[in-house]
Amino acid sequence: MRVASASSPVPNSAQNSPIGGTYPGGSPTTTTRSYDVKPHNVDNPMPHVLSEGDNAQPLDIIGATATDKVVIVMVGLPATGKTHIANRIRRFLDFFHDIPCSIFNVGEYRRKLCGSQMPASFYDPANDEAQKQRQVACDAALNDLVEYMNLPGVRVGILDATNSTKLRRLRVANTLKLANTGVKVMSIESVCDDAELLAENIRTVKLNTPDYKGTDPVEAVKDFNQRRENYKKSYEGLDDTDGAYVIIHDCKKFVINRIRGYLPLKIVHFVMNLHTLPRYFYFTRHGQSEYNLLGKIGGDSGLSQNGKEYAKRLATYAKEEICKDDEGGEIPARLWTSTMNRTKDTAQYIDHPTIQATFDDPSSKHDWIQMRPMARRNLDELYAGLCDGMTYKEIEEVYPDEFKARQEDKLAYRYPRGESYMDVILRLEPLAHEMERTREPILIIGHQGILRILYAYFMGMKRSEAPYVSIPLNHVLKLTPHAYGCHETRVCLMTKKEMIWDGQDEPVTSMPVLKDNNKGTGGEGSDIAHNDPVMNAPSC
Numbered sequence: 001m002r003v004a005s006a007s008s009p010v011p012n013s014a015q016n017s018p019i020g021g022t023y024p025g026g027s028p029t030t031t032t033r034s035y036d037v038k039p040h041n042v043d044n045p046m047p048h049v050l051s052e053g054d055n056a057q058p059l060d061i062i063g064a065t066a067t068d069k070v071v072i073v074m075v076g077l078p079a080t081g082k083t084h085i086a087n088r089i090r091r092f093l094d095f096f097h098d099i100p101c102s103i104f105n106v107g108e109y110r111r112k113l114c115g116s117q118m119p120a121s122f123y124d125p126a127n128d129e130a131q132k133q134r135q136v137a138c139d140a141a142l143n144d145l146v147e148y149m150n151l152p153g154v155r156v157g158i159l160d161a162t163n164s165t166k167l168r169r170l171r172v173a174n175t176l177k178l179a180n181t182g183v184k185v186m187s188i189e190s191v192c193d194d195a196e197l198l199a200e201n202i203r204t205v206k207l208n209t210p211d212y213k214g215t216d217p218v219e220a221v222k223d224f225n226q227r228r229e230n231y232k233k234s235y236e237g238l239d240d241t242d243g244a245y246v247i248i249h250d251c252k253k254f255v256i257n258r259i260r261g262y263l264p265l266k267i268v269h270f271v272m273n274l275h276t277l278p279r280y281f282y283f284t285r286h287g288q289s290e291y292n293l294l295g296k297i298g299g300d301s302g303l304s305q306n307g308k309e310y311a312k313r314l315a316t317y318a319k320e321e322i323c324k325d326d327e328g329g330e331i332p333a334r335l336w337t338s339t340m341n342r343t344k345d346t347a348q349y350i351d352h353p354t355i356q357a358t359f360d361d362p363s364s365k366h367d368w369i370q371m372r373p374m375a376r377r378n379l380d381e382l383y384a385g386l387c388d389g390m391t392y393k394e395i396e397e398v399y400p401d402e403f404k405a406r407q408e409d410k411l412a413y414r415y416p417r418g419e420s421y422m423d424v425i426l427r428l429e430p431l432a433h434e435m436e437r438t439r440e441p442i443l444i445i446g447h448q449g450i451l452r453i454l455y456a457y458f459m460g461m462k463r464s465e466a467p468y469v470s471i472p473l474n475h476v477l478k479l480t481p482h483a484y485g486c487h488e489t490r491v492c493l494m495t496k497k498e499m500i501w502d503g504q505d506e507p508v509t510s511m512p513v514l515k516d517n518n519k520g521t522g523g524e525g526s527d528i529a530h531n532d533p534v535m536n537a538p539s540c
Helices: 082-097 106-114 130-147 166-178 193-204 217-232 262-271 290-294 304-320 343-347 392-398 401-407 423-435 448-459 462-467
Strands: 072-075 103-105 156-160 184-191 244-249 251-259 281-287 334-338 354-358 367-368 374-375 442-446 475-482 484-492
Touching: 072 082, 072 166, 082 103, 082 156, 082 262, 082 423, 103 106, 103 130, 103 367, 106 130, 106 156, 130 166, 166 184, 166 251, 184 262, 193 217, 193 448, 217 448, 217 475, 244 262, 262 423, 281 448, 304 343, 304 442, 334 343, 343 374, 343 442, 367 392, 392 401, 423 462, 442 448, 448 462, 448 484
Parallel strands: 072 156, 072 184, 103 156, 184 244, 281 442, 334 374, 334 442
Antiparallel strands: 244 251, 281 475, 354 367, 475 484
16 A cells, blocks of 8 residues: 655645545544555464455456356347447456457358348348358357357357247357357347437447448338338247347337346346437536636536636537437426536536426427536545645655556556545446436536546447546537447537636646557547547546
8 A cells, every 4th residue: 555654744725624534624534544654563374365466456447346257148130229239248357357358250250151231132032042141150159159258258159149939048148158158148139119219229339230231211111111111021020938038119118037146136137227219418518717817637626717617508509409309399308417516617618508308208398407407426536635735746746656656557546545546437337327227318517537538438449548638618519329339529619718817827837648559548629639628638
């Protein structure tokens, strides 16, 4: 454990914290402890040693709680969201739980073996030659899946295909059993009877696949619908003979059968929050705070004059862009902030009119408070502990070992009596579930450290890249998730030139940057330097 030297002063913010010995307002705790106390030499010849090291990461975030090996067999007609669900499961397990997971998409194997643009007749069960070719593609994917599941440390494999007959699914189960992989098999069937949802899936996903590249959209839709009809001729949905399964009906109704074990239940819980409807997330940092001007990290300061101006511009943007559809009609939208003053102050000018909204039942209208503020503790900035309220230059001078440790491993570094990025990832998992579930646009006014993690999750980045993502002040990041990834657009509402007035000194910082490359540090439309002391003001 890193311990500050006896001569190192303790910041005022730590002296008044519950951990430091007294509560805000002066209420005494039962004991008073000082971080400066030198550790006592204990006679402990057989200590409990953490295999992950002194600065251990939470077990839930390094996959240590999941010991099962699971194969997920996707089932469903084309355009029912199977690939979207498979990709979201893989992303969730990999990012939040460090559980290795890979998808084996039979369609990709089929394209390599047979070519991309096959006519609808290729999928007719009466076409014996095509049936044989499709079976070869399935077997190739299945063999790679078996090989993958036998690798050390692997936990989850996903077979992404229609798997539309009992005979096909039995073949998959028997192959896995004969290979002695020791896996649990669970099936996830996606059923889409909603004509509007189905049409949206075809338009936004299927027409953009290699199968229809360069094809006239009208002809492509006609061919794809015929392909679905051919699959329907032999389609057999899941039933109790298929063992453990989840059936999803239009992302509204769920049938769960014989699901057991930590990891399968974790997957089921996540899947029940998913949907395939188009949605948008809007990320923005709070307006420039008083601590930003001083180069301080953490704290709970209010906004500067620049920050208040940005708050007004954000309110206009929310009203004209976030709360409107493409035709200019008003749509329901959500507003989330942290519980910190600077995020709530940034939301203060946003209007909250009551509008009429329809949800699952178009004939039923409900009152909806537009952009009703919701302050969430999950979104609070990474807690800097004893370093709260200090500048990075002060940290380097007072706690040089801490400063060096953070420079070397920003992801796992934990502030003394504070948090690490890994800790924050753990507390953001429930929020990710809710973001996956929500169908209305969400404006999140947050902090750079928090938004970095959410951004990295939806953009498919590695966790190790998250601490280096640039989320500049005065920008709105619009994320549009889709079946194969996430699209990003950045909008600057207030330039750096507009922020600086005569007499203002730019704060000095020494934030660590990614050493090997700049991947994932900016974003579409980003021209803000990583070490810009104004637009990339210091954060934890």
